[in-house]
Structures are given as structure tokens and as C-alpha cells.
Amino acid sequence: MTIAFERQPLPLPGGHEKVLLHSCCAPCSGEVMEAMQVSGIDFTIFFYNPNIHPLKEYELRKNENIRFAEQFGIPFVDADYDRDNWFERAKGMENEPERGVRCTMCFDMRFERTALYAHEHGFPVITSSLGISRWKNMQQINDCGVRAAARYPGLIYWEYNWRKGGGSARMIEISKREQFYQQEYCGCAYSLRDSNRQRREAGRAPIRLGVKYYGDEDGQA
Numbered sequence: 001m002t003i004a005f006e007r008q009p010l011p012l013p014g015g016h017e018k019v020l021l022h023s024c025c026a027p028c029s030g031e032v033m034e035a036m037q038v039s040g041i042d043f044t045i046f047f048y049n050p051n052i053h054p055l056k057e058y059e060l061r062k063n064e065n066i067r068f069a070e071q072f073g074i075p076f077v078d079a080d081y082d083r084d085n086w087f088e089r090a091k092g093m094e095n096e097p098e099r100g101v102r103c104t105m106c107f108d109m110r111f112e113r114t115a116l117y118a119h120e121h122g123f124p125v126i127t128s129s130l131g132i133s134r135w136k137n138m139q140q141i142n143d144c145g146v147r148a149a150a151r152y153p154g155l156i157y158w159e160y161n162w163r164k165g166g167g168s169a170r171m172i173e174i175s176k177r178e179q180f181y182q183q184e185y186c187g188c189a190y191s192l193r194d195s196n197r198q199r200r201e202a203g204r205a206p207i208r209l210g211v212k213y214y215g216d217e218d219g220q221a
């Protein structure tokens with residue numbers, strides 16, 4: 001792996017050395033994974049994202065994450081795609097805007113499973129790549145993470161701000177270097193619907209799945 005700058009070792013909370021990283025996708029987790037690797041942190045990727053719709057998009061995002069994990073020998077846990085449960089929990093919130101209550105439910109659901117797995121498999125710390133995206137509300141994500149970790153004695157949600165110190169820029173840099181698939185909507189059926197509505201209103205063509213990659217001529221972030 002090429003590290004183009006000096007990184008400072010990350011300070012893990014509680015003096016722990018082992019982390020379960022909830023990953024939402026390869027582009028968001030590339031910088032997080034690289035920062036943890038350089039710090040010598042023993043971490044495992046936990047892929048649990050039942051929100052992603054349709055299945056084709058889910059497979060695309062998951063396989064990109066697996067490709068990166070395999071390249072660097074990072075353990076990868078492929079959790080269930082229980083989308084029926086996700087749709088059940090989203091009932092009544094179909095028309096909520098992004099960063100609203102449906103998203104709180106979505107983060108809660110993903111972190112609850114992450115925390116359970118951490119508790120059952122001896123991980124003292126959990127964290128997530130979700131907060132690195134500038135489209136997300138970091139406080140909303142952190143609140144959900146802390147709430148999930150509080151279900152188990154001693155489990156810590158690591159509220160690290162992955163955007164700081166150039167993290168946001170490196171996220172794009174790594175995505176281009178690795179030519180990750182570039183998704184064009186948050187993930188759920190409702191975000192796909194709303195993104196396509198905005199594109200229609202702006203006179204743009206609807207989203208096409210599986211065609212845009214970082215580093216391509218039209219795949220620049």
C-alpha cells in the first residue's frame with residue numbers, strides 16, 4: 001500500500017487494540033481502513049447494510065468492499081441481507097427526507113447488529129465509516145452508535161471524526177486509486193427514488209447502476 005503522507009497513530013479509546021468496523025461501502029471505508037492499518041489496529045470489517053436496494057446495487061457495493069479487504073488481508077464478515085426487516089422498520093417513513101427519522105432508524109438497525117456481533121465475538125470497540133461522508137449528519141450517526149454500544153456492558157462506540165486532518169480528501173484519493181464503484185445515491189429504495197426525482201427536475205438522466213467508477217472520465221467525485 002502506498003502511503004503518500006505521514007500519518008499519526010490513531011488513539012483508540014479505553015486503551016483497546018481491537019475494533020469491529022461497520023462498513024457501508026468501499027469508498028467511505030477506504031480511508032478508515034487505511035488509517036487503522038497504518039496505526040497497527042487489529043480490526044475486522046462488518047458488512048451489514050440491509051438498506052441497500054436493489055440487490056444488484058447491494059452486491060456491487062459489497063463486492064467492492066470484499067475486493068479491498070482481500071487485497072490487504074483484512075478479515076471481512078458478510079452479515080445477512082435481511083432487507084425485509086429493513087422495509088418493515090421503515091414503514092411509515094417512506095417519505096421522510098434524508099438525515100431525518102428514517103435515517104436514524106437505518107443507522108440504529110445497522111449499529112444494533114454491529115454491537116451484537118461485537119459483544120458475541122469479543123470486540124471491545126465498534127466504529128463506522130458512515131460518518132466520513134459529508135452528506136451525512138455526523139452527530140446523528142454518533143448518537144446511534146453510542147446508543148447501540150450502550151446495550152452491552154463495556155462496549156465502546158468510537159466517535160472518531162474521520163473527515164478531519166484531510167480524511168475527506170484522502171477518501172476520494174483512495175477511491176480513485178482503487179477505482180472503486182461510485183454509487184450515486186445513499187442506498188435505500190427511497191433515496192434512489194428521491195435522487196432520480198431531483199435528477200428528473202434538473203433535466204438529467206436517471207441513475208444507472210454499475211456504470212460509474214472513481215477515476216473514470218465521468219467518475220470524478
Ligand code: SF4
Binds near residue numbers: 106
Ligand atoms: S437515505 Fe440512506 S441513511 Fe437514510 S434511510 Fe435511506 S439508506 Fe438509510
